[in-house]
Amino acid sequence: DTEVTQTPKHLVMGMTNKKSLKCEQHMGHRAMYWYKQKAKKPPELMFVYSYEKLSINESVPSRFSPECPNSSLLNLHLHALQPEDSALYLCASRQGFVRSPLHFGNGTRLTVT
Amino acid sequence: EDQVTQSPEALRLQEGESSSLNCSYTVSGLRGLFWYRQDPGKGPEFLFTLYSAGEEKEKERLKATLTKKESFLHITAPKPEDSATYLCAVQTSRGNTGNQFYFGTGTSLTVIP
Numbered sequence: 001d002t003e004v005t006q007t008p009k010h011l012v013m014g015m016t017n018k019k020s021l022k023c024e025q026h027m028g029h030r031a032m033y034w035y036k037q038k039a040k041k042p043p044e045l046m047f048v049y050s051y052e053k054l055s056i057n058e059s060v061p062s063r064f065s066p067e068c069p070n071s072s073l074l075n076l077h078l079h080a081l082q083p084e085d086s087a088l089y090l091c092a093s094r095q096g097f098v099r100s101p102l103h104f105g106n107g108t109r110l111t112v113t
Numbered sequence: 114e115d116q117v118t119q120s121p122e123a124l125r126l127q128e129g130e131s132s133s134l135n136c137s138y139t140v141s142g143l144r145g146l147f148w149y150r151q152d153p154g155k156g157p158e159f160l161f162t163l164y165s166a167g168e169e170k171e172k173e174r175l176k177a178t179l180t181k182k183e184s185f186l187h188i189t190a191p192k193p194e195d196s197a198t199y200l201c202a203v204q205t206s207r208g209n210t211g212n213q214f215y216f217g218t219g220t221s222l223t224v225i226p
Contacts, residue, residue, distance in 0.1 A: 042216035099145035104156030
């Protein structure tokens, strides 16, 4: 079992809906990540939080809004998504030292109708 | 521009038939290279970290090696349960945060009984 927990596992939403993805880790990691993965493609970096501050935004559209309420939690708020946003959304965390690996959750499978 | 390329895209092996997967990279300021295994519908599972040329890491039937321009994942006498997509990722110092991890396109491995 992964130590990074993502909820929900599956989500279907319409283009006018607002929903949120949640991610939780209790490993004491201080950096948390959102990745997007389309079928048969590698994960694409979206956002990085380091010590609860947004440190990287890879030019992600504003319909995706990240939030890090505390060092254990990471949210991704979704609004007015497009069908092409359908993908597996992966959360990952890592310790703060150089070369510490990412630890991934099992993702939320998002379908936008 | 940073690039990570994996080959082959897909590999079919008979059980017991050893082979190697390749990850070539061109990045500025490599801090670490990571290998992951990903099963369908799951998040990537961490396997190895490498960061200096000549380094080798082993785990069961897998051995990862690193040169200045590429990394190999050697699979010795594979079993059907080794079937998965294998991803390599590089950690760069771009932006001076050391928080960027970029993934290669992956190799889909199928081991036939």
